[in-house]
Amino acid sequence: MTSYIPTLGTPISELETPALVLDLDALEHNYEYIASLYADTACKMREHAKNVKTPAVLRKQIEAGGTVGGVCAAKVSEAEVMVEGGITDILITSQAVTEDKIARICSMARAADVKVAIDDPRNVQLISDISSRSGTDVGLVIEVNTSMNRAGIRGPDEGINLARMATDLPGVNFKGVMSHQSITGEPDRETRFSHGRHWMQVCVDAKRAIEDAGFPVEIVSTGETYTIDVAPEMPEVNEVQGGTYALMNTTSAYMEEFQFAGKVLSTVVSRPDGNTAIGDVGYRALAAPNGVLPSVENEPGVSVESLAPDHIVLKSDGQMPLNVGDQFLLLSAQQDILVNRWDQFIGIRNGVVEDVWPILARGCHH
């Protein structure tokens, strides 16, 4: 499973392809943008580890500032990688329902401030049983359903009941509420703001109902890249779960304040005709869920025609400017799925390799 690790200082033109490269100037721009946006707001970033999956990269945002000092993790195993990587404040945004996974959370809770999303009373009872047996304290955050109809409580009464259990039972601590929305593809800023406020308000309403019932709510963790600038306008929201902004997607390119940092480097291996080029990367490495194709960077008139398992077909308006052996860069439409297919980021600055990071939580679906 070991891939080739390039020597630091290698020019990008000499890299083995395909490769997942990280434009370090762009990444730092994105992280500094957040640090400055949230410098003086009550609302802070809790970057989602599901996107970059690499503690060394996530720590750069924490060091740059504007954060709660911790991250989100989508799965228990992803959280473990973050704790091992020195991050000590983790919110696991999925429910952990089996005894194995709950025991792993309790084990992590000895080394870090670990919180996990809940939406079911029996699950709270199980976490309390296992955690109190192991003498640990696990933070519980109630997931509130907003636009997704996925996990999450469907009304405030459910939330009050869960908050009561989380407060009264041993081995667990009630920490707050969280939600995740799906409001992509809204380039218009006003629409994005009105949708964002509308859905996040559902989470805020649950918070108010729980507080009115007598249970103090410490954390209101909601939002995503698309609502990064909406959340600070809602005074009760104190955490934003942003992920996409770090590397960026073509589907959110309308958020021009962020730059593309994650790219796939590929090489042309065949030129079947005058306006067609075949590159050495396909959907296995690129990931094209929901049929959305990647885009070619900085090659006007060249577009992605189709993807095969291990190859990409490029078309040009006129004569194809790319010849066999030429490299090109691809921008992803959904970079968290992309990153999960790769073992390492090759960090590039000024055209040479500056750092290489293993993507330690790649494959952490557990």
Add this chain to the structure above:
Amino acid sequence: MERPTFKPIGTPSEDLDTPALVVDLDALDANVRLVHSAIRDSGVSIRPRLDYHLCPAIGHIQLGAGGTSGVAVSTLGQAEVFSQHGFNDILVTNLVVTRPKLARAAALGRRINLAVLADSSHGVDELSDAATSAGSKLGVAVAVRTDAPTLGVTPAEAAPLAAQISGSPNLDLVGLVGSSNLDHLLEAVDSCRASGINVPKVIAGGSATYDSDAASGGVTDVLAGSYALNDNSLASRRPELQKAARILATVVSNKDDGLVWVDAGQKATSIDTGLPAVDNVDGVGVPRMSAEHGAIVNEAGNRWDLDVSSKVWLVPHDVANTANVYDYIHATRDGRLEAIWEVSARGRYN
């Protein structure tokens, strides 16, 4: 990498940590025996495509079943991994054009019988130069393109390229490699032979057409991959094959009537070519997946009971793409864990 809680050998399958890629050994053995026997009975060979599982242990089961003429993979990096696991006759169904890859191919060619594809005269020269300077031998097969435009040459261009390979220092002409359209490929073979070129092997086919490929009268090595583990894209076309690979998932949220969410989503299944299906439950489907979760719905209104922590078996749509996102395959027999295998060649795109 993937970090399951490993369970002892003998653990019931449904007690495995989820999501898990689980392979039923009896189904795998039956699929491999059936397809290898059918191809052998036609008097030709099978060259299993190991990129459909990326797992050396499964590749050895395929070799052990007999009737093979080496194996195939889709990248040079995969060939390097399989060469470290005892595979010594490997066809890379890909072009090798960059300087570092040419050097790697030439180096590997010293240790095993390695073959790669070519589709240009310049490419053949580069392969010959690389093999000569490394003091190795490389097999080269002409990639024949059947449906324009992809990599490969047209049937009319095949004979000159084959002749060039035959005459190049340190290269051996393996033959021609094609994909699904056998007519184009066999036309290219005829034109080579009409030019007096010996074409040792005609390598083509697929799992969905393994029997007709074998009986085509022209193909010498049937290229097939998904027959071993099977998936939904193959199962409807080949009902004689069993669904050997499944993903075990756990229900993590149950908030709406007739809809639950499991802990396997896009990342744990790879949905680039299609969504998985729920195994063996009529009227229950997977209408959508988000990155970390999959929706399971009761389409037919039938009674079902999938509460939180219930297990669901999913059948992948595209098993090659699914295997690529797992580090381990849990091999089971009669519903109990028998072995844990590494997916050693996953992620080896270069």
